[in-house]
Amino acid sequence: MTGQLLLVDDEPGLREAVQAYLEDSDFSVDVAANANEGWQKLQQHTPDLVITDVMMPQVDGYQFLKQMREDPRFKTLPVVFLTARGMTKDRIQGYNAGCDAYLSKPFDPDELVAIVENLLERRGATDKPSEGTNLDEIARQLAEIREQLKQRPAIAQTASPIKIDLTPREQSVLDLVAEGLMNKEIARRLETSVRNVEKYVSRLFSKTGTNSRTELVRYALEHGLTH
Known part of the structure; x- marks a missing residue:
């Protein structure tokens, strides 16, 4: 499966490793070092899915997600949270905020790829077909x-x-x-x-x-x- 992804994470090492793994899995990946940069990338090109860290300086993942969900252009854009906070209450907070998947660090990159593929497949199945539904x-x-x-x-x-x-x-x-x-x-x-x-x-x-x-x-x- 192919798709255009936006990866937002303030840890350079993790960001580069995840980008490389996703690209090896045939995805095109644009990256941002923080939420503000990620928001600028969204204005330039709407990806098929966003992967974002939760704990980031200045604007955290929850604020970034809220900003996306309040914009009609990104209201239904699939979002995956990556975070070191993996307690049940943290996951509940993430899903209540509107994320589509919540993956705790450290994680298996194959699991991330499976989540991304599943979300893109679901989105493709529910999107209005280009030839219409009549x-x-x-x-x-x-x-x-x-x-x-x-x-x-x-x-x-x-x-x-x-x-x-x-x-x-x-x-x-x-x-x-x-x-x-x-x-x-x-x-x-x-x-x-x-x-x-x-x-x-x-x-x-x-x-x-x-x-x-x-x-x-x-x-x-x-x-x-x-x-």
Whole structure:
């Protein structure tokens, strides 16, 4: 699984070690040495998940979390607390403050990776799919796509090949979209999260200048982009 994470911790050694382990697990990790720096990073780019220490100078993790939850942009952003305070009352305080997971130091990095993957998977499952939740509209789009697929040989005869730099995963997603699969089905086929599929579809829209799955498939077929 991939994802963009923000790690906030004032201990340089721990911060670097956790960053390295998460990056080895295929996550992209941005780091901040304190909550104020973390807040600035959030303004520049919204990550998929935040991992933050609780006990930090000036602004602690609870204040940082409160600041995030009061901002509509970050109200539902998954947050994992890392802290040396592991008593039950501390965990309760963390969950009451709105964190999604609470991990006591020292911790097994594999456990952190499992927590992050689980939270991102849950978020992907509950996020509104990019193609919408109107079943009639989805059915209509599928019908259009499949109708175009029937005409594929005719289209191929007049195709005007065009070179667009697609990553192997983007190509795989494009081919499956062209087969008429929706994001949930594509995620299952590629063994990834729905959220990741949505990101790839969004990138395909951007690279092809299209705005819908139907337009994307039409563009791909006309320009010989599908395999």
